[in-house]
Amino acid sequence: MTVTSAGTLLALITLVALVTLVVRPRGASTVDFYLAGQRVGVATNALAICGDYFSAASFLGVAAAVYVSGLDGVWYAVGFAAGFVPVLLFVAAPLRRFGEFSIPDFLGRRLASERVRLVAVGVVQIVILSYLVPQAVGSGITWQLLVGHGLPGLSAYATGVVLSTAVVAALVAFGGMRGTTWTQAIQFLLLLGALVWLAAAVAGSGFHYSGAVAELSAEPLANPVNDEAGWHLRPENNHLDPAAPATFGQPGAAYGPLAQFALILTLVLGTAGLPHVMNRYFTSPTGTAARMTTVWVLGLAGLFYALAVMLGTAARQQIAAAVDDHPWLEELTVDGILRVPEHALPVLGRIYGGDSGLAVVAAGALVAVMSTIAGLLLAAAASWGHDVYERHINPRATQSQAVWAGRASTAVVAVTAGGLAIAMQPEEITPAVPSIVAAMVTWAFAIAGSALTPVFLLAIWWRGTTAAGATAGMVVGGLVSVSMFVVGALPVGPGIGEMLMTPTLVSAPLAALVTWLVSRATTAPDDVERQWLVLHGTAADRYAERLARLTIAGPGSAPGRPGRRRRRDADR
Amino acid sequence: MRTGSALLAATIGGTWAVVYLVTQVLVSPPLGVGTTVAAGTVASVLLVLGYPSALRGPRAPRALRPLSRRRIVVGGHRMPLRSGLTADAARRTATLLRPLLGGDAVVITDRDLNLAFVGPGSDHHQAGGPVRAAAVRSAIGTGRTVVSRRASTMGCDAPGCPLRSAVVVPLVVGERVVGTIGVFRTHDEPAPRDQIEDMASILSLHLELAEADRERKLASDARLDALRAQINPHFLFNILNTIGSKSRTDPDEARQLLLRLSDFFRYAVRQEGQLAEFAQEYFFVRTYLSLEQARFGDRLRVRYDIDPQVLTAHVPVLTIQPLVENAVKHGLADKVEGGTVTLRARVDPLTRTTSIRVTDDGVGMTSDTLDALGGGEGADGARGGVGLRNISERLTALFGERFTLDIQSTAGEGTVVEVRVPLR
Numbered sequence: 001m002t003v004t005s006a007g008t009l010l011a012l013i014t015l016v017a018l019v020t021l022v023v024r025p026r027g028a029s030t031v032d033f034y035l036a037g038q039r040v041g042v043a044t045n046a047l048a049i050c051g052d053y054f055s056a057a058s059f060l061g062v063a064a065a066v067y068v069s070g071l072d073g074v075w076y077a078v079g080f081a082a083g084f085v086p087v088l089l090f091v092a093a094p095l096r097r098f099g100e101f102s103i104p105d106f107l108g109r110r111l112a113s114e115r116v117r118l119v120a121v122g123v124v125q126i127v128i129l130s131y132l133v134p135q136a137v138g139s140g141i142t143w144q145l146l147v148g149h150g151l152p153g154l155s156a157y158a159t160g161v162v163l164s165t166a167v168v169a170a171l172v173a174f175g176g177m178r179g180t181t182w183t184q185a186i187q188f189l190l191l192l193g194a195l196v197w198l199a200a201a202v203a204g205s206g207f208h209y210s211g212a213v214a215e216l217s218a219e220p221l222a223n224p225v226n227d228e229a230g231w232h233l234r235p236e237n238n239h240l241d242p243a244a245p246a247t248f249g250q251p252g253a254a255y256g257p258l259a260q261f262a263l264i265l266t267l268v269l270g271t272a273g274l275p276h277v278m279n280r281y282f283t284s285p286t287g288t289a290a291r292m293t294t295v296w297v298l299g300l301a302g303l304f305y306a307l308a309v310m311l312g313t314a315a316r317q318q319i320a321a322a323v324d325d326h327p328w329l330e331e332l333t334v335d336g337i338l339r340v341p342e343h344a345l346p347v348l349g350r351i352y353g354g355d356s357g358l359a360v361v362a363a364g365a366l367v368a369v370m371s372t373i374a375g376l377l378l379a380a381a382a383s384w385g386h387d388v389y390e391r392h393i394n395p396r397a398t399q400s401q402a403v404w405a406g407r408a409s410t411a412v413v414a415v416t417a418g419g420l421a422i423a424m425q426p427e428e429i430t431p432a433v434p435s436i437v438a439a440m441v442t443w444a445f446a447i448a449g450s451a452l453t454p455v456f457l458l459a460i461w462w463r464g465t466t467a468a469g470a471t472a473g474m475v476v477g478g479l480v481s482v483s484m485f486v487v488g489a490l491p492v493g494p495g496i497g498e499m500l501m502t503p504t505l506v507s508a509p510l511a512a513l514v515t516w517l518v519s520r521a522t523t524a525p526d527d528v529e530r531q532w533l534v535l536h537g538t539a540a541d542r543y544a545e546r547l548a549r550l551t552i553a554g555p556g557s558a559p560g561r562p563g564r565r566r567r568r569d570a571d572r
Numbered sequence: 573m574r575t576g577s578a579l580l581a582a583t584i585g586g587t588w589a590v591v592y593l594v595t596q597v598l599v600s601p602p603l604g605v606g607t608t609v610a611a612g613t614v615a616s617v618l619l620v621l622g623y624p625s626a627l628r629g630p631r632a633p634r635a636l637r638p639l640s641r642r643r644i645v646v647g648g649h650r651m652p653l654r655s656g657l658t659a660d661a662a663r664r665t666a667t668l669l670r671p672l673l674g675g676d677a678v679v680i681t682d683r684d685l686n687l688a689f690v691g692p693g694s695d696h697h698q699a700g701g702p703v704r705a706a707a708v709r710s711a712i713g714t715g716r717t718v719v720s721r722r723a724s725t726m727g728c729d730a731p732g733c734p735l736r737s738a739v740v741v742p743l744v745v746g747e748r749v750v751g752t753i754g755v756f757r758t759h760d761e762p763a764p765r766d767q768i769e770d771m772a773s774i775l776s777l778h779l780e781l782a783e784a785d786r787e788r789k790l791a792s793d794a795r796l797d798a799l800r801a802q803i804n805p806h807f808l809f810n811i812l813n814t815i816g817s818k819s820r821t822d823p824d825e826a827r828q829l830l831l832r833l834s835d836f837f838r839y840a841v842r843q844e845g846q847l848a849e850f851a852q853e854y855f856f857v858r859t860y861l862s863l864e865q866a867r868f869g870d871r872l873r874v875r876y877d878i879d880p881q882v883l884t885a886h887v888p889v890l891t892i893q894p895l896v897e898n899a900v901k902h903g904l905a906d907k908v909e910g911g912t913v914t915l916r917a918r919v920d921p922l923t924r925t926t927s928i929r930v931t932d933d934g935v936g937m938t939s940d941t942l943d944a945l946g947g948g949e950g951a952d953g954a955r956g957g958v959g960l961r962n963i964s965e966r967l968t969a970l971f972g973e974r975f976t977l978d979i980q981s982t983a984g985e986g987t988v989v990e991v992r993v994p995l996r
Contacts, residue, residue: 044880045880099884101924101995149605149606150606151606151609151610152604152606152607152610159606163613166613166617170617170620172922173922174620174621181879181880181881182879279921284884285851285880285883285884378921378922379921381922382921382922382923382924385922385923385924386924396972396973397974398973398974399923399925399973399974399975399976399992402923402924402925402974403922403923406922406923407922410922544849544851547851547852547855548851550835550855551851551854551855551858551859
């Protein structure tokens with residue numbers, strides 16, 4: 001790492017810290033935007049959700065996937081963004097109206113069962129862990145490129161993993177990064193800023209997306225592999241049409257017909273089951289606001305991933321062209337193609353912005369990783385501390401005991417994730433999938449989409465769902481998806497193998513079916529009608545809106561007030 | 573910064589500078605980057621860990637000690653009847669006790685109905701049905717243990733009832749018989765009487781505890797009512813004076829103030845239950861403060877620093893407004909140039925707590941006054957505070973030991989009151 005990039009990185013991180021402190025809204029109007037359900041408030045919450053959601057997988061992974069396999073990598077971008085469509089349509093508003101604080105709390109109260117809550121906690125922990133590991137891997141890869149060497153006794157990759165998880169865990173456990181709405185929103189803005197800058201720089205240098213795709217598709221897609229013959233380019237197989245060569249602009253470079261579909265389904269279903277994202281929906285003021293927030297998230301996600309896809313394409317074209325002018329690219333590339341595809345964005349940043357450009361992208365990646373790790377650790381620790389420790393192990397815990405339980409579980413989850421990330425050497429898995437980080441995140445989506453989402457949707461929309469049904473559904477969905485991963489990791493035939501990498505196609509319908517069958521055999525909680533009113537009724541929404549209007553209308557806001565009062569009285 | 577974050581940041585920065593000096597400048601040749609970073613990281617981690625105790629120093633706040641109420645639990649917390657004599661609790665208790673009492677069937681009744689019946693004969697001694705056995709009725713009537721050794725004295729009128737002998741012991745709360753527990757056998761030798769009487773006295777104790785719980789809840793509701801009643805006089809008097817004077821100079825504003833006042837009391841009076849969403853309490857506080865601002869004018873400045881996440885959290889009703897009222901009344905009213913009241917609210921997702929902090933830069937309190945508040949003596953006394961003690965008692969009733977109520981104050985500089993309650 002040169003002095004320039006180190007300096008820029010440091011300056012940027014300081015800038016984020018400062019902005020977070022300074023921009024925090026003050027004065028009498030802080031929460032008024034929000035209360036009013038106006039656009040500003042909804043947008044703030046949407047930005048915060050994006051800050052939690054966009055991780056290393058989104059920032060580095062999507063561009064990397066596009067870089068390696070062209071159109072098949074674009075599916076990641078489509079899936080990550082489209083995941084919010086089911087959330088918008090089926091989940092956001094009812095979830096908020098029910099008003100619990102997390103997914104296990106929601107299922108536990110909706111189905112009136114402690115067992116459901118505990119099983120949900122288990123599934124949530126698995127999902128969080130499998131989401132945490134790729135984040136740690138992402139920070140390891142970033143460190144590898146940015147710093148290049150590690151602490152004594154550790155490789156550069158392991159150093160990045162250890163440092164990032166340790167720092168975030170310490171921040172989460174001892175205050176500071178507790179994810180207030182503003183902090184998360186500003187972190188996302190920095191992330192988006194880095195991406196927009198890079199896109200502007202690339203576009204400014206005369207890059208045209210369609211032209212680049214046409215140019216890249218002219219010859220077969222080939223990527224570097226490392227075998228006995230050393231590093232060399234190997235053409236990708238076309239999984240859709242084995243006779244034709246795989247190209248950048250056509251599907252088939254990475255996935256067969258079934259897997260193409262399975263991948264998108266996995267990502268679309270998985271989002272509704274991500275604990276750290278869903279937790280933020282519980283804090284919207286009304287159901288309508290929660291839904292509007294999702295619309296904003298969809299827009300922001302669309303922008304973000306469109307840029308990521310464009311930059312992945314640009315990296316493929318520009319890096320190959322830049323190898324002659326930039327000697328430092330030699331050791332990272334083989335014939336103009338990067339060995340580790342996650343390096344695509346940082347390298348692009350260095351080409352266009354020198355060492356400072358590299359630092360800007362690295363800062364974006366670090367912020368993405370850290371805000372997501374912080375959100376995940378919080379969700380995990382809160383779940384252990386609250387759902388398990390306070391409810392079952394020590395129901396009479398004092399405040400300080402609860403704090404220490406939370407800190408201890410933060411440490412345990414962080415150590416586990418870091419250990420798994422170090423155990424999984426990215427070089428070993430890279431040849432099998434387009435982008436290691438994006439692919440590993442897909443596993444988290446698959447487990448969430450198989451075990452949580454079907455049960456979640458049924459609990460919201462079907463009165464007959466019972467505790468036993470939900471438990472059975474979650475257990476079956478979780479077990480089937482995990483065991484299909486295990487089977488998929490074993491050497492089996494290519495046809496089965498590719499489907500087993502994204503098990504949602506089988507396990508999600510199976511989980512829904514099991515939930516339905518078991519629910520039919522048991523009886524639903526008695527007060528389901530009352531819960532239905534809370535979940536789908538809008539009376540509470542109207543009340544909250546009325547209260548918000550009244551709160552903001554101070555004395556002296558004479559115009560229109562008498563009319564408003566009449567309306568309000570008529571509501572009674 | 574009150575939490576000392578700046579101090580921590582400065583110290584960590586200084587530590588890194590020292591590490592840099594030692595490893596890169598003083599030592600020749602300089603040490604490697606890895607070693608330097610490792611040393612600095614270790615030092616920073618140690619600092620962060622040791623920060624709360626060593627750096628920040630002993631904290632000044634004097635916690636208002638919540639009244640310690642330790643429950644007396646006999647026979648463990650799992651005894652279902654601990655929550656009262658209900659059909660569900662009775663069924664679980666009967667199932668639990670049947671193997672212990674050496675009978676074939678166990679019945680638990682209240683004064684009129686079979687609440688639970690486990691064992692042979694449950695086809696006609698239905699749970700929820702009227703008491704059938706004469707032995708049970710006589711135990712309820714006399715309040716004494718009834719032992720019957722024959723089917724005829726046991727007194728079930730259904731033909732073919734398999735039960736022949738019975739031991740029925742009344743359950744007593746205070747002096748009242750609230751129900752019975754009966755153990756039946758299908759042969760003529762009745763179950764051991766001593767054992768069943770012992771069990772009945774344990775169950776009675778649990779029922780008595782359940783009763784005490786109910787009474788405590790009633791008492792807590794009464795405290796809330798007391799607080800509601802207490803809000804009125806002073807404040808109402810002042811605000812009516814303000815409205816009276818405004819009605820001449822600015823009739824329109826006077827009308828607005830009256831409407832606000834009605835909003836305020838509508839909330840204070842109609843509020844039901846012990847918990848409300850923060851958004852509601854916030855509305856209440858804003859209404860209150862806008863009324864006070866009409867009276868104090870520019871002397872009262874208000875700052876809200878509220879994370880939107882808090883809006884949907886549940887907080888105890890009528891807790892924030894009294895704290896704010898204290899800040900206005902005791903902190904700022906006596907200060908000529910006035911001051912600022914800050915209401916800060918956050919959710920801590922790690923510990924699932926809501927923290928609410930009311931800060932004023934008013935006259936503050938001397939440590940004697942603070943001690944008096946902490947000791948609970950005269951909290952409602954000479955200075956006429958709006959029931960800090962009331963709040964503390966209600967919080968204890970709601971959350972037990974799981975809340976904190978901290979007061980820090982320096983004479984001449986202001987007061988900080990912070991409440992932390994569990995999220996749910």
